[in-house]
């Protein structure tokens with residue numbers, strides 16, 4: 688549903704939008720799933736908190752990605768937020784690599800929901816996909832968090848200005 692009528696001309700090209708978005712730093716996540724459709728995972732920066740009641744994340748997934756049908760059919764996912772030092776894994780899950788090779792590069796546990804949890808992730812959110820809303824090329828997946836694990840000792844990893852950046856914790860400066 689559109690809340691407001693759009694003005695006739697926005698004047699913002701896809702390229703302008705992407706250049707602007709390159710200035711919004713974001714956490715780097717490997718989003719995984721497993722179930723009847725099989726195991727899959729992809730790198731995502733388009734992840735954010737929606738509400739804490741019930742605890743809910745959103746994940747934006749391009750419907751053209753090879754993994755899209757598997758997420759839709761399995762209906763569960765895990766958001767594994769990466770720590771500094773896991774850049775190579777991010778690049779592997781960032782596309783064009785066979786799924787078996789992506790998963791062979793790290794160790795995984797199976798979560799109660801069935802999704803693979805990355806051993807060594809900063810945080811892992813075990814989720815059920817409760818809604819999928821199409822917007823342009825992407826589906827916005829609303830994901831209710833059933834369980835989570837945290838490792839608060841490690842520095843974080845951000846994607847900013849088209850490159851990886853390390854996020855230091857307060858007490859490490």
Ligand SMILES: NC(=O)C1=CN([C@@H]2O[C@H](COP(=O)(O)OP(=O)(O)OC[C@H]3O[C@@H](n4cnc5c(N)ncnc54)[C@H](O)[C@@H]3O)[C@@H](O)[C@H]2O)C=CC1
Pocket residue numbers: 704705706708709732733747749824849850
């Ligand atoms: N939300 C998404 O789907 C994202 C996709 N990517 C993929 O990684 C490639 C490399 O990205 P960058 O090195 O950051 O350079 P870029 O110039 O392609 O993208 C710059 C920024 O624009 C946004 N963006 C890029 N493609 C998008 C898409 N299809 N839909 C919505 N937002 C998008 C992201 O915030 C991205 O960091 C992209 O071309 C895209 O294939 C990267 C980041 C987010």
Ligand SMILES: Cc1cc2nc3c(=O)[nH]c(=O)nc-3n(C[C@H](O)[C@H](O)[C@H](O)COP(=O)(O)O)c2cc1C
Pocket residue numbers: 715728729730731732733734747748749751752753754777778780781782783784846
């Ligand atoms: C840093 C980075 C961030 C990305 N963020 C997203 C994202 O938020 N949503 C998305 O659909 N794809 C994103 N991608 C692209 C997917 O990871 C990629 O399309 C996915 O691995 C599927 O690729 P495949 O179709 O070759 O399997 C990102 C890629 C990189 C390198």
